[in-house]
Amino acid sequence: MTGVTYSGYLRLGELLATVRPMTRAGNRRVYAAEHFFIVAHQTTELWLKQVLLDVDCALGAASAPDRDLEQAALGVQRAAAVMRLLTEHVGVLRRLAPRDFADFRGGFGQASGADSEQFARLRLLLGAEVSEEREGPESPLYTELAAAAAEWGTSLDTVYRRAPHSGALYRLAESLVELSQAYWAWQVTHVEVVSGAIGRARGTGGTSGVDYLADRLTTPFPEIWRARRCLHEPTLVPELG
Template sequence: MTEAVTETITDLTYSTYLQMDTLLSLQQTRFPESTDRSVALAEHFFIVAHQSCELWLKQIVADLRLARDLLNAPGDPAGGAEDGVELLQRAAELLRVLHEQVIVLERLPLRHFVRFRPYLGTASGAQSQQFRVLGRLLEDGTETSELYRAFLADAHRQGLSAADVCRLGVACGGPHRVAEALLDVGNGYWRWKVAHLGLVTKMVGGQQGTGGTSGEDYLLRRITLPFRDLRQLRGNPHTEVLATSPV
């Protein structure tokens, strides 16, 4: 068995490990290349950008889910906070990558987009399942988000409330680092959404969005800053300092 595993590993190449043949065959454009190669290549660019976003979303969602689970871990006084912080920080950096990919999409010529856009049919980024999962992890709805509840559970195991964490800052150690990392993730998520709105207003303007959405209005209504309670609590130290400052 060991010999078989060793042989398989030694036979690996960069191409087979990454399944390059399959990966590079997934960009199937619909605009006829024989009609205009420039437009077909623009659609190819559009597909590559969105497929890349979905791959990064897969990693971000996986990292945030594990961070949530580590922070919720019972029996560990630290609640897996340090490992969770690493995962949150990586997710924050990957959200910055997503933001940059939206900026790159601004290099899609409008004259090309309007020609291949009809070939998208009813397909729309609003249909992304991974984007919805990310929203449940980060966004506050009728109750606080999954990640924020995990942060509260981790702090509670250490005898702290969210207000305590914001008041004590670095003095409370791990929970403070978790709170800071959560805000980095939340800010990255918000910047990504704002950049997407900017791209849509540049490329579509007031027209109806792809897939029947209302376009820029649809996106504008969905731009929120995650972890609103944490942000509000972080404002309390300002009030406390002002209250104790000499007139």
Template sequence: MSSCPFHSSADSASTAQGERIVHEEKAQLDFDGRMSYGDYLQLDALLNAQQPRSPDHNEMLFIVQHQTSELWMKLMLHELRAAVDNIASDQLPDAFKKLARVSRVMEQLVHAWDVLATMTPPEYSAIRPYLAQSSGFQSWQYRCIEFAMGNKNAAMLQPHAHRSDLSATVQAAYEAPSLYDECLRLLARRGLAVPASHTERDWRLPYAADPGVEQAWLTVYRDPTHHWDLYQLGEELTDLEDAFRLWRFRHLTTVERVIGFKRGTGGTGGVSYLRKMLDTVLFPEIWSLRTEL
């Protein structure tokens, strides 16, 4: 059979083009002596950090789920701390960007439960004995996030007391003004009548809702054009707590799906403890004001 001259010409052109691309990109294919993608991300350390203790196939899922969650929480803390500093120094546009990013990170953490929920009760039971007393309850990053969001509880310092370096970090978060505390101080600087009991107080104490604070936020929400940046701040807080509530709910349903009502490995009541956490309101007046509008 005779060959088709058109196809031969097209094939030759395609081959020549491919060779030109390889030639032009050759410099980018040789990383000898230069920093590579893996070097920059320290992938050798990162991808060798998964060390299953059980012989069960499904433990890899459990480890990766929690390690990636800790990475996202590291970013959350990075953004939350900077947002609090921005609000304290009246740099609201910068704070808005960071708070929006934290809310998007929370969405990633919510969807991560969908992956862990593919682990069935027998699969988890096969690896549970190898976890010993380790538990997400002991996550110091999560505890710092809770404290930064205003959920202060002195008892939650104890799980980190065995590590002096981490304990100091958690203690600092416990003693610092929360995100909401700094927002209320901002409202007061803007001339809104926030009670002094909520702008200068012992930051270690749990936040208590106050009618005066609700009235200050109502002033903002009843005239959003005049108080536009404060109004936007209120909605950023709403988005953030909304995402946080979804995360807590998915945590609860995933735990109940996988272990039922067994106690948690860290000693908590498991599902019963997580259900109590669903009732925690971080920014109460941001929600209660909506009934009054």
């Protein structure tokens, strides 16, 4: 007997106590709607913590002197699976009625998902930081993939042309494609949810809302997408290795 209990191990007391709507509990309809809104955000942030951990571990494996790309691919695949799940987490907010949302939205002032530090870290890891002025820095995941390919005397174009016989390089590249698509799907679902919830109204973070978000839609790892595209348009390939 270890004396460890289910709720103790999971710290459920603390965890469940963190869901605290600002609406008075007596106002059942709005209280339940705000509770729903908070849970969707909090669970997303919890899962994001896992995504960042898995991506960090993958990066560590890929950049180690022995470059364990197989381990890195497994980590990225898990991060991609969780990112897919997060599409459902944001999508469930289609069930937030605009009237209920309007009744508690004023309470959180200028707070906005745009302030999420974990999402900001994720964008950096994916090389997905976009702004009108400049491209963001390259994804460190892609940097390691490209370095490994160069060290092993090949290129991404060749990896894709020889697939599925390109081993760990191919598996890591494809896991990044999964992550790229899951991230894209999250953004698209988020825009849809935002347009359902607030239409063309401005965001609490001060942006134009839907138009701003639509402009920021991005598919991470453009170099890998390019190598895949070369299979359809071989004239894009600089040299055949």
